Amino acid sequence: MKIIVIGCTHAGTAATTQMAKLYPDAEIVVYERNDNISFLSCGIALHVGGIVKDAAQLFYANPAQLAEMGVATRMRHDVLAVDTIGKKVQVKNLATGEILYDRYDKLVMTTGSWPIIPKLAGIELANILLCKNYAHSQTIIQKAADAAKITVIGAGYIGIELAEAFQQLGKEVTLIDNTDRVLFKYLDREYTERVEEELTSRQIRLALGQGVTGFAGEAGKVTRVVTTAGEYETDLVVLCIGFRPNTELLKGQANMLDNGALIVDEYMRTSCPDVFAAGDSCAIHYNPTGQDAYIPLATNAVRMGALIARNLVKPTVKYMGTQGTSGIKIYDYHIASTGMTEQAARSAGMIVKSVTINDNYRPEFMPTYEKVLLKVVYEETGRRIIGAQIMSKADLTQAINTLSVCIQNEMTMDELSFVDFFFQPHYNKPWNLLNQAGLQAI
Structure with missing residues (x-):
């Protein structure tokens, strides 16, 4: 049995390690476009704030460990196309530019997500950063060292954690969100009021209920964030406005939500035969409503990845759904x-x-x-x-x-x-x- 895994962060790592144990005779090949795997992105703010000194501690697996389990991990390899009918993939070696083709019996789509990048004037200016992977974390730390004023756009978990980390580093922090409360998706008003009081007591400026309309700069670097309510001077901007699933490879082939999240059944199967999906690339069954929903969390990812391994050959263990805890x-x-x-x-x-x-x-x-x-x-x-x-x-x-x-x-x-x-x-x-x-x- 030939298994191809596309993407190897939380879901991919969980699926791969479990499959290697359950199917020792299988040929497992992992294609990963980055130069690292299994980075705990939820630890970025801890690293930025200096609580986690060594970023290496935020990795919990590496290609050498997978190789010991018999897994071939192809780093810096970008999958360009997937043919679910012919059961083959087209891959580009990002180091050499070589294009190669590979075939599979089972395909695991753990391609994750990518930060939403708004199409706004000035978005191309330097010092407007993303927050998702290891490279992003290193760039944020490097750029923040020389920044006195930092603006975080998006008051969800990542935005709040970064705002706190920057404030504790002595930066002048502005937190912007288009909703009228921080942590709008997670907490009701009686909670967010207390959080906002805590943030403002630490001199974090809250710019809530206003949308960003563009960025202005000098000498190619961002100097101001423009919103529907005014302008804010800044030396650095970090975008934390949400994620979009990476599912272009299966567009037109598999069933998806409107945002592109792959729809899977209770055994992690997509609508394409022998194609499984887990993690930020797909929807989950949300128990409070009984409907499919897009809730990208590492906890969902590792559970779903492990379930792929158990259900790869035949339906065995059902997914119990999630509460988005x-x-x-x-x-x-x-x-x-x-x-x-x-x-x-x-x-x-x-x-x-x-x-x-x-x-x-x-x-x-x-x-x-x-x-x-x-x-x-x-x-x-x-x-x-x-x-x-x-x-x-x-x-x-x-x-x-x-x-x-x-x-x-x-x-x-x-x-x-x-x-x-x-x-x-x-x-x-x-x-x-x-x-x-x-x-x-x-």
Whole structure:
């Protein structure tokens, strides 16, 4: 069996290593256009901020390790075309310019995503940077060293983390987003208000509810960001406005969402025979709505990649779907969310209610305790849980993993009320926060 893998970051690495173990007699060839594999892009802000000193620590696999498993990894090889009928690929060796052709029995599409680059005036100016891979991280660090004023465009997870990192390096930071709140996709307003207060208290300038219309510069370098509300002087711009799936190779051959994300079934199969997909290149089954959605997360990628290996020869293990569970640390606050925010649910036409717990996370007779803000969103009819958010200076983020399981298993608030959770004064109160949320709902 000949297996070709296109792209080798999270999903590709997970699929390749598992396939090498499960099918030792298979011939596995990986084509990767970059000169490295398995880079943890979620660690870029930690590297930029100096918390992770050595970028090599952000790689968890390399071609030599794959070679020991019998995998042929072709670095700096760009796949130009895929013929799913003839089961062959056209590849360019980026080092030599040579064009070669290869055939497969099974094809694994783990081509990932690429940052969205808006078509704006001045976008070609120097010092307007992307944030996705290892090369980007090195360029950001190099350019930021000489920049006094830095503008981050996009107030999602990556944008927030970079803004914090730059501020801690002593930079004058402006954070721009076209929505009226930071972390709009992940948190409801009662959370984002607290995050915004924390950011502004650190002198990060928030320019929210305004879209970028262009860039201006001098001597070929960006000096100003122009928005619908004004202009901001800057020495450096980092674009963090989202990602687009890399799926041009299968355009017109496989079923996709409107944004180009490949649609896969519960066994990670695309609509093309013997072609599988995982990670940022494809859609996921989103349990809160039961629909396909594009949620590019490393956690989704590694799970889906591992499932490809198990389902490559025959359907074996079904994908359970995802809740889009994620977390972030912003200064002293630990924040996590799963499923839908209340605003997202209402925007989707769902009839929902929510409960909010604002309490100390453990008994007041303990020497110290911190406030915790927990919100659970549920359907009004049937009270099925569809989302939750938590925020505290104590790390209580694992509660969101618990609620992710609840959503996946279609639990109700009634059931959450009496789930068996332990009590120990070091960690919680006799009625666990999650029990409290359930009880408040019923």
